[in-house]
Amino acid sequence: MTGSEAREERVLEAVGQRRELVNDAIPEELPITDPERLYEASRYLLDAGGKRLRPTVLLLVAEALADVEPLSADYRSFPSLNGSDVDVMAAAVSVETIQSFTLIHDDIMDDDDLRRGVPAVHREYDLETAILAGDTLYSKAFEIMLDTDAQADRTVRALDVLATTCTNICEGQALDVEFETSSDVLTEDYLEMIEQKTAVLYGASSSVPALLLGADDETVEQLYGYGIDVGRAFQIQDDVLDLTVPSEKLGKQRGSDLVEGKQTLLTLHAREQGVDVDSLVDAESVEAVTEAEIDEAVAELEAAGSIDYARDTAAELVESGKERLEVLPDNEARHLLEQLADYLIERGY
Amino acid sequence: MTGSEAREERVLEAVGQRRELVNDAIPEELPITDPERLYEASRYLLDAGGKRLRPTVLLLVAEALADVEPLSADYRSFPSLNGSDVDVMAAAVSVETIQSFTLIHDDIMDDDDLRRGVPAVHREYDLETAILAGDTLYSKAFEIMLDTDAQADRTVRALDVLATTCTNICEGQALDVEFETSSDVLTEDYLEMIEQKTAVLYGASSSVPALLLGADDETVEQLYGYGIDVGRAFQIQDDVLDLTVPSEKLGKQRGSDLVEGKQTLLTLHAREQGVDVDSLVDAESVEAVTEAEIDEAVAELEAAGSIDYARDTAAELVESGKERLEVLPDNEARHLLEQLADYLIERGY
Structure with a gap:
């Protein structure tokens, strides 16, 4: 087993352990009540699965800050740095609830039929x-975040992050739509867009526990930065994987972003290098494209240095994120957060 | 001028004065920033008009509680009952922002083309x-409510009301949709549904200023009840007006609820009295119905006592709401809140 494989195993174990606890907490925080059909629809995607990476980040940050042995303290009454206990599990479910709300509405906007192997909620x-x-998950996420028993001033700051995060996600989604029909998007515009659309919810996941537990401002800021860096790296890696992972492993056609004309950090970089990106793939649909055509397009992106550029950018972000963790005590939970960052860009799919 | 006309004039003046101030505050709280198209769409309905009844209730409650001469204190730094000043105007804009978000999404769900005389946002x-x-207005409403400068513990309680209100509105909307295809809805189910769909936002409007300014729990509770009573009365009166106001004054076909088979307190009462409600109107569409047919249906509802029942129910709710205002000091703002309640069921359209 290589070092990277051993790391992946440790990260997946840490994520898996917390996922189970989060999965138990979801029906506690979001019980199916009247009107039942509404709540069943609200829970549908949450129950369909998901890695629970964001809640895991939130819970690991809490453990690192409180300097406790991982999984040794009760997430439901977690020791704050000063003052009374905090229900950090509620905060974790709140963040996952926001994620699920955005997926439901995004699938409508993109008219996607499938999500997590099940039909999209509007299907x-x-x-x-x-x-x-x-809409129900949206307000429930706020209700849940209001119910962590944290001090009022800390709760207000956590809610402020949550509300701003939701606004940013909407802005990022609007920019993403705008970019689809725009021909002069730069790599820096793209990095800004994925910060708003994807990375801010990682920023919320890593900073909210610090706010609720009463960490100082510098710690809160560095942890927010960790989430932003890692969230951006995660999105860029997704774009790389779409081109480099075999279709059967990816669970969808490799290169579908290219076929659909989606702008990514790779295509934007290639365009800046003079590559005629719009002609990379001729096929009009994901069904019509051949593996050979994708191979050729990937070779061209490779030659332009675009794949390396994306990988390097993601790697730099991960390094930056890991450095920010130095505000945390040197403990096992912090090491898991470092390894989680590495895993996000080393994962095969 | 009759007593009721004089009252209506005073109420409309009070609403109009506050509406202007709210209209000035909306672009301050919701400036058009990047991405511009998103923010223009978010502001579209807010800028198209609206009576601003909910913000008016919120501002009048603040004035009554603080026992100040109406319009004498700055809403942006309003004296709390104890402690530092509060920006009650921000709270008023927050409530109107929630209202506007629900209208945008409701119009999509009902596939309505027009709202406030302009195309619906999805059109x-x-x-x-x-x-x-x-979605953007949703999180902005929370951001704005977090920015009133009220004490943290009071802000947390106000946000709790806001989040619960949004959840209730979603539940009410789901029930409303459910009722459309249900044949055993009772008048009490309907009253529960309109509490959730419509009245809770009036409840938030009347209780949030009390929470932010530091009123005691009994006052908060009675004020919430005032909003619920008045909001329910408002909705019932809307149902009555749909049948009793000439089409040209109503701005749409009189009796359109009946033609569309919408259940209201009137039709549910009539059904409980044995009236065959589904056969009241034969016309299949609002375009095809005749005034004579509507007249006949109204006469039948009248004979079943359903119109009186709805009017009496609304009047009782208004009386109950006014009684709850006795927790407030006896002053001009409180009188305006009493008159506003009366106006809601006396208004002609």
Whole structure:
């Protein structure tokens, strides 16, 4: 087993252990009550699975800050740095609830049929119910975050992060849509867009526990930066994987972003290098494209240095994120957060 | 001028004065920033008008509680009952922002083309933008409510009301959709549904200023009850007006609820009295119905006592709401809140 394989194993174990606890907490925080159909639709994607990476980050940050042995303290009454105990599990579920709300509404906007191997909520139910289910999760996430028993001033700051994060996600999604029909997007615009669309929720996941537990401002800021760096790296890695992982492992056609004309850090870099990105793939649909055509396109991106550029950018972000963790005590939970950052760009799919 | 006309004039003046101030505050709290199209879509309905009844209730409650001459204190730094000043105007804009978000999403769900005399947001823009504009207003409402300078513990309670209110509105909307295809809805189910769908936002409008300014729990509770009573009365009166006001004054076909088979307190009462409600109107569409047919249906509802029942129910709610205002000091702002309640069921349209 290589060092990277051993690390991956440790990270996946840490994520898996917390995922189970988060999965238990979701029905506690979001019980199916009247009107049942609304709550079933709201829970549909949450129950369909998901890695729970964001809640895991949140719980690991809490453990690192409190300097406790991982999994030794009760997440439901977790020791704050000063003052009374905090229900950090509620905060973790709140963040996952926001994630699920954005997925439901995004699937409507992108008219996607499938998510996590099951029909999108607007397909399984209907458009009205999907909009309403997303809206319900939205306010529930705030209700849950208001219920962590943290000091009022800390709760206010955590809610401020949560509300700003949601606004940023909407802005990022609007930019993403705008970019689809825009021909002069620069790599820096793209990095800004994925910060808003994807990375801010990682920023919330890593800073909210610090706020709730009463960490100082410098710690809060560095932890927020960790989430932003790691979240951006995660998104860039997704773009790389779309081109480099065999279709059967990816669970969808390799290179689908290219076929659909989606702008990514790779295509934007290639365009800046003079590559005629729009002609990289001729096929009009994911069904019509051949592996040979994708291979050729990837070779061209490779030659332009775009794949290396994306990998390097992601690696730099991960390094930056890991450095920020130096505000944390040197303990096992912090090491897991470092390894989680590495894993995000080393993962095969 | 009758007593009721004089009252209506005073109420409309009080609403109009506050509406202007709210209209000035909206662009301050929700400036058009990048991405511009998203923020323009978010502001579209807010800028198209609206009576601003909910913000008016919120501002009048603040004035009554603080026992100040109406319009004499700055809403942006309003004296709390104990402690530092509060920006109650921000709270008023927050409540109106929630209202606007629900309208945008409701219009998508009901596939309505027009709102406030302008195209619905999903018609003026598109479905994606309308979903996203509503989502943006949602988080902005929380951001704005977090920014009133109220004490942290009071802010937490106000946000709790806001989040619970949003959840209730979603639940109410889901029930409303459910009722459309249900044949055994009772008048009490309907009253529960409109409490969730409509009245809770009035409840938030009347209780949030009490929370932010530091009123005692009994006052908060009675004020919340005032909003619930008045909000329910408002909705019932809307149902009555749909049948009793001439089409040209109503701005839409009189009796359109009946034609569309919408259940209201009137039709549910009539059904409980043995009236065959489904056969009241034969016309299949609002375009095809005749005034004579509506007249006949109204006469039947009248004979079943359903119109009186709805009017009496609304009047009782208004009386109950006014009684709850006795927790407030006896002053001009409180009288305006009493008159506002009366106006809601006396208004002609």
